[in-house]
Amino acid sequence: MEAVPNVPPMAAAGLPPEPSPRERLIEAATRLFCRYGINSVGIDAVIAAAGTAKTTLYKTFGSKDGLVEAVLEREGETWRRWFLAEIDGDGGSATERLARIGPALRRWFSRHEFYGCPFINAVGESDKADDRMRSLALAHKKIVLERIAALCAEAGVATPMETAHAIGLAMDGAIVAALVTRDAAVADTAGRVCAAILSAARVDARAPA
Template identity: 55%
Template sequence: MQPQPTTAAPATTPAADTDGNAQPTERLLSTAKLLFCRDGIHATGIDRIIAESGVARMTLYNRFGSKEGLLYAVLEREGEEWRDWFFSAVEAAGGTPAQKLKAVFPVLRSWFEREDYFGCAFINAVAEHDKSETRLRGLTLQHKGAVLAFFGRLAREAGIAAPEALAHQIGLLMDGAIVAAMVTQQPAMADHAAAAASAILDAALPAAA
C-alpha cells in the first residue's frame, strides 16, 4: 500500500494578500480562475469578473489588456501552482521511483475529492475554444510537457527501458481520470486509473525490481 499524500491540493479561492500593490491583480486572477473553472470561460463575462473581484474595469484592461489576456495569465498561474502541488505531493509519498509513479493516482484522488474540483483548467479551456487557436494550445502543451517530463524522470530512475512511452501511458490514464472524475463527480475514477497504471508499470519494470 502506498503512503497517503498529505499535501493539500491547490485552492481556487484567493489567498490572503500581503502586498497592497498586488491585491487588485491577485483578486482578478483568483476570481477569474474560480469563475472560468466552475462556470466556463465563455459563460463568464468581464462584467461578472469585475463585480465579483471588486476591481476597477480599467485596472483589468491596464494589467491584462483583455479577457483573453486575463485567461492566459490565469492558466500560467494555475499551471505553476498545480504542478508545484502535484510534484511535491507525489515526491512526498516516498518510496522508490516506481512507488512514486503509483502514488500519482492517490494524489489525484485527493484533488478530485475537493469541493472546488472542476476538472483541468487547460483541458476545459482547449475544449471551449477554437481548435485552431495556437497560444492557448501552446500553454496547454507546455503544461503537459512538464508533467510528462516529471513522469519520464521517475520512469528512468525506476530502470524502465522506454521511460518516455511509460510517461505517455501514465499521462493518458491521468487525463482520462481527470475528465471522468469531472463528468461523473466520482473521485473513485482515480482508483480505476490506478489499477490500470499499476499493471502497466509492473509489466515495464525490470525483473529484478
C-alpha cells in the same frame, strides 16, 4: 487624555497584506472560469467579483485573453507544485512515488471545488484552429510528463517518455471521467492502470532484444 497609539501596518501586525488588484482579478477569474467556463463568464462578472475597475483589467492584462492566459499559468504552476509534492514529498523509490499518482488524483477529485483540468477545459472551449490554448496546455503537460518520465527511467523502464505518455493518458482520462461522473473512485482505477503500464514497461525492458 491618553494618546491613541499608532495602528501598525498590516504586515507589522502579522496580518496578510491586502491583495493587489492584479491578484484580485486573477483569483476572481480563476473561481469563475473554473466553475462556469471561460466563455460563459464576461469581463463585467470578473471585475464585479474582484472589486476593481474595468480599466484596471485592461491596463493589467490587455484583454480577456490576457487574463485567461494569466489564470492558466497560475493554475498550472499551483497544480504542478501540489502534484509533484504529493508524489515526491515522502521520498521512497521511484516505483513508490509513481504509485502515489492514483491516491493524489483521488484527493484532488474529492475536493468540493474540483472542476476538472483548466487546460483541458480551456482547449475544449476554444476555437480548435487556434493554437494559443493548446500551446499553454502542452507546456503544462510537458513539465508533468518530464517528471514522470524521470521516475520511469529511475524505475528501470527502457522507454521512459513513452511510458510517461501512457500514464499521462490514464491521468487525463480519469480527470475527465471524474468531472463527468463526480466519482472520485475513478482515481483508483487510474492508479491500477498506471501500475499495469509501469509493470508492462519494466517487463519489456527485461525482454531480450
